Structure formats: structure tokens, C-alpha cells
Amino acid sequence: MCLAIPGKIIGIDEKNEHAIIDYGDGTKRKANISLVDVKKGQYVLVHAGFAIEVLNEKEAKETLDLFREMLSVEDDD
């Protein structure tokens, strides 16, 4: 139920209500974007046909670096 899948916005309708999302596996599907502020080209998390959050690729990459840093700090204790 709370499963949410990331995908890229490749087009937005005139009313700014729905977007076409490319899930990267050949699947493209319409999703409602009224719960987020988004632009074409951004990545979003989609749940039950609605984008629920915008994803930031840079933050995602930094996550791993942050974890490595936390663990090595633990090593020095």
C-alpha cells in the first residue's frame, strides 16, 4: 500500500494537474501532480497514481557518502 516508485517527469498537461512519468523500464504512465510542485525533467515518487514527493538526485548520492562517514566515525570511537 505504501509502496512508492520513483520515475522521471517527461511531460505535464496544460492544467498542471497530471504528468507523464517514465519509470525507466519502458513503462510510461500518467500520474496526478497536485500534491507536489514539479517541473519537467525532475524525478518524483509515485504512490497510487499520485506523485507524493520530489526526489533530489544529488541528495541521494550524498546519502551513501554520509553513511560511510558515519560508520568510519564510529570506528574511531
Next chain:
Amino acid sequence: MFSLKDKKLADKIVNDIKKSDIKLKFMHVCGTHQDTLVKHGLDALLKKCGVEIVQGPGCPVCVTTAREIEEMLNLARTGKIVTSFGDMIDVPGEEHSLRSMKEEGYDVRTVYGIEDAVKIAQNHPEKEVVFIAIGFETTAPTTASVILNKPPKNFSILCCHRIIPPALKAIVEMGEIKLNGLIEPGHVSTIIGIKPYEFLSKKYKVPQVVAGFEPIDVLMGVWMLVKQIKTGKAFVENEYSRVVHPNGNIKAKKALNDIFEPCDITWRGFSVIEKSGLRLKSKFEEYDARKRFNDDLVEIHLKEFHEPEGCMCGELLRGLVTPFECPLFGQACTPESPIGPCMVSIEGSCNIGYRYSSK
């Protein structure tokens, strides 16, 4: 795009936890966390390191009550088009499930989301169309968004939405299970942020980590909890910061507040949990199937319901047993012929346990 499958890092996290020499019990409340734990064998791995993790009431289909199931069935029986997420239609009621009703010719349709249900209502203006609105804070904003947009007059919802923090409070206060920490659901938290959990750490000194769903996320979440415990701290830490913002999704929270108000509601396996449900505010009551079809539902509201005989879903949802401790598991109760909802939903721990143990 977000591949967090770094084996070396995972090994490092597990070794660190192992070195801590601990015996702890944590609870999470999300089927996707359970799937990650079981699919990748992390539950067994962590158990060897002294950390046991139980699922708790983290599966919307599973916590929906026998009474709500009968409401759904009666709406179909009385001629409405009943639309539902796929997981719900196999949950057995007293004599029927939505699927068996469909097989008998009643109009039950599986939808991917609420907007598909609205489309059905637009295409069948002569019929009443009811959407079974289940789900936690992740899903409730999608219902709110549709109601705000004034769907057609022949559309309504059977509101079964529930919210997570009051259920966590109930678990902690009941004291049936001694928990050393909570792994909070990443996508519920995407909507509500981290503040709604803080009272649990402050008042009950429970360490908490909001975690994502990759194996590294769950391991890191456990590592963070262990670290809080070792340093004598209890606060809400955000492992899933690449998605969850401290304040959550402001637009989605506003939609929730505009449409819903909290109400007391029963969860399967629990009695009434105060302010743990969401109901439509009175100005949206025209979309409330319980009000609109009160005559069709009144008998169900007066009736007593019991859990299926021998079914341990209640104990499971309170974190007291594992699926394998239920005598029905894999014998009388399987995904093909389920007795309790935890075997039906792909987020239920029985279904997850069965799927991966039979592979």
C-alpha cells in the same frame, strides 16, 4: 536511480551491530520494510546479531476490521459499483470476499488509485460508485486531493483511512511487548515529516528512526537505533533524508487537513484507538458512503463481529507472534485460500513469510 546496494557498506554496518553485543527488539509498521527484511534475509541476519524486528500494525489491509469488510460487501450487494485496491478484494468476510461477490455477478472492480474510480463514476452516471478508501498517511492525501476537486455526484468513499502515530502510542502504552526502538515508515513520513513521532521519544523514551526501503536503509536504521541505545539517547532520527523532509509534504498535509478530521476507530487486533482514524469533515459528507447509504449499512453497524477461528492476525499485528507461530500458517491458511488478512495482503507478514519461505 537510487541504488543503495553497496555490499561492503552493508557488511560494515552488520559487523558494527554484531560488535555491540546486544539483545534488542524493534518494531516497524510497514509492509515494504517487512518485504526488504525477509526478501534479503536481513531478519535472520539481524537476529544473529541480537536484534529481533517485528512488523506491528503496518499493513492497511490487515488492520481494516471485519465490520469494515462487511460494509464493503453490503455496498456491492445493494447494487453499487464497488472499487478497491487489489489487495482488499481477497480479504474474507464472514461468508464472502469482494472477489467471491464479483464471481457471483456483483459489480466489484479493482483500481490502481482513486482517480480510476472517479473515471468509472464519470462513465456510469446512472450508477452509484463507491471507492474503498484504505491506507495510512501516504494514501489519504490522494483521497483528499480528489474530494477537493469535487468528483461527480454519484461518487462516494467508504473511508477506512488510519494514521500511524496514535497506533504507535497504543502499542507503547499497552505494554504487551517490550520494544527498544521503532523503525518509522519512510513513505508515511514523506507526508507527515518527523515531528508527529517526537512525543514518543520525549514521553516514553523510545528511540526512533525514519528509514527508507533499500537493504542499506533498513540496516542503517537499525544501526542508528543501536547507537541511540548505546549512548542512552531517545530521539527521532531521519535515515531517509534523501526523501523525507522534517516538515513532510506541506501541500499534502494541507489537503488532509482541509478534507479530514481525526476520529476514534478500531484496528484489527486492537480495540478503539483514540483519534487514529480519519473521517470526512461534515461539509464533504455528500461523499461519505456511510452517510449516503446508512440504510444499507445500519444492520452491520449494530452487529457484533468476531475474528476467524484460530486466526492469530490480531496477535501478529500487535507484534506478539511471528507468522510461523500461527497454527494455520501455510496449512489451513495460504495466499490461495486465506483465512486472515495478513495472508492476503502483499504487505502482510504472513503473505511475505509464505512467499519467500516457499521459494
